[in-house]
Amino acid sequence: MAVEMGIQDLDVYGDSQLVISQLLGEYEVKKEDLIPYHKHASRLLDKFDIVRLSHVLRSANKMANALAGIAATLALGAEETIRSFDKLWSRCLEDEEAAKTIEEFHSGIYGAHQSGSKLHERIKRMGYYWPSMVQDCMEFVKKCEACQFHANFIHQPPEPLHPNVTSLPFEGWGLDVFGPITPKSSGVHAYTLAATDYFSKWAEAIPLREVEKRKCCRFHSHISSIGMEYLKESTTYKNATHSTPYALVYGVEAVLPLKLQIPSLRIAIQEGLTSDENDKLRLAELEALDEKILQAQQKLQCYQARMSHAFIKKVQPCSFQVGDMVLAVSRPIITSRKTGSKFTSKWDGRYVVREVYTNGAYEIVDA
Numbered sequence: 001m002a003v004e005m006g007i008q009d010l011d012v013y014g015d016s017q018l019v020i021s022q023l024l025g026e027y028e029v030k031k032e033d034l035i036p037y038h039k040h041a042s043r044l045l046d047k048f049d050i051v052r053l054s055h056v057l058r059s060a061n062k063m064a065n066a067l068a069g070i071a072a073t074l075a076l077g078a079e080e081t082i083r084s085f086d087k088l089w090s091r092c093l094e095d096e097e098a099a100k101t102i103e104e105f106h107s108g109i110y111g112a113h114q115s116g117s118k119l120h121e122r123i124k125r126m127g128y129y130w131p132s133m134v135q136d137c138m139e140f141v142k143k144c145e146a147c148q149f150h151a152n153f154i155h156q157p158p159e160p161l162h163p164n165v166t167s168l169p170f171e172g173w174g175l176d177v178f179g180p181i182t183p184k185s186s187g188v189h190a191y192t193l194a195a196t197d198y199f200s201k202w203a204e205a206i207p208l209r210e211v212e213k214r215k216c217c218r219f220h221s222h223i224s225s226i227g228m229e230y231l232k233e234s235t236t237y238k239n240a241t242h243s244t245p246y247a248l249v250y251g252v253e254a255v256l257p258l259k260l261q262i263p264s265l266r267i268a269i270q271e272g273l274t275s276d277e278n279d280k281l282r283l284a285e286l287e288a289l290d291e292k293i294l295q296a297q298q299k300l301q302c303y304q305a306r307m308s309h310a311f312i313k314k315v316q317p318c319s320f321q322v323g324d325m326v327l328a329v330s331r332p333i334i335t336s337r338k339t340g341s342k343f344t345s346k347w348d349g350r351y352v353v354r355e356v357y358t359n360g361a362y363e364i365v366d367a
């Protein structure tokens with residue numbers, strides 16, 4: 001450029017001590033691939049009457065950097081350039097070029113499927129610009145199929161919590177199967193079927209070798225006519241009801257075997273009673289059960305309200321309409337931490353929403 005402008009007296013600042021020293025002839029150019037550059041630079045310098053070469057620190061060389069940026073852009077032959085706030089010159093792209101650039105940078109050979117903001121940052125760093133680049137990058141990433149299939153699970157609930165309202169023990173049970181558990185237990189059981197009473201928090205669980213309809217039905221009839229007492233669980237004080245499940249079912253606190261060995265006051269009183277007196281005491285306790293249940297109901301409602309309140313804070317409403325294309329979490333759920341299947345798709349699809357039910361339930365069919 002300086003030659004074309006007919007400049008005779010030139011000051012050259014370089015932030016590489018080595019290159020400056022080489023041009024001054026103080027050092028020899030040893031690297032073979034640098035020799036042609038050195039020769040070309042020396043030839044250029046010969047065209048000026050006076051040339052002063054000096055070395056500056058990189059931090060003090062901003063001016064030269066900016067000038068070099070312009071020279072590089074001009075060398076590209078771009079018709080239009082724009083300068084960003086950080087003094088970088090960018091080449092303006094047309095719609096078609098922009099679309100190609102996004103695709104190349106996101107999902108091309110060197111594409112790393114970066115997020116929209118990172119993608120925009122990278123394109124900008126590479127010296128390209130167009131007015132809607134931020135939005136275009138965001139939109140492109142949203143629609144990238146590979147990104148959708150490998151997207152992380154959404155941990156924000158899409159719907160508020162709908163607490164189950166029950167007012168008596170054993171009115172409703174929450175059932176859940178968990179597993180497969182590896183390694184299997186000594187009895188070759190790999191699953192656990194657990195049930196918790198919504199009201200008293202009474203819990204029952206059975207081990208299963210396989211999840212079969214027949215076994216689940218048998219378990220259901222078992223919990224419907226509670227026979228076995230899981231003392232450890234049922235005598236644990238529950239925050240939700242401010243009571244123990246056992247007390248809510250039987251009206252009295254369970255007598256743990258330990259308490260029989262180390263007599264507590266209650267046992268001492270009971271042992272001094274005749275069977276007639278004991279019956280009366282028991283009836284009085286049962287009469288008081290209604291009141292106890294009523295108290296637990298109130299505590300439960302307050303607890304549910306607190307839970308809902310905490311839950312609703314995290315809700316990010318998200319709903320689908322009939323005809324929307326969706327992906328579903330693939331089962332079994334892939335947790336790369338445990339299985340190492342980092343590259344397996346986390347989502348199954350594609351599906352189309354066929355019917356919308358209440359409380360965030362949908363019927364989906366293959367697209």
Ligand SMILES: [Zn+2]
Nearest residue numbers: 113144146147
């Ligand atoms: Zn992608």
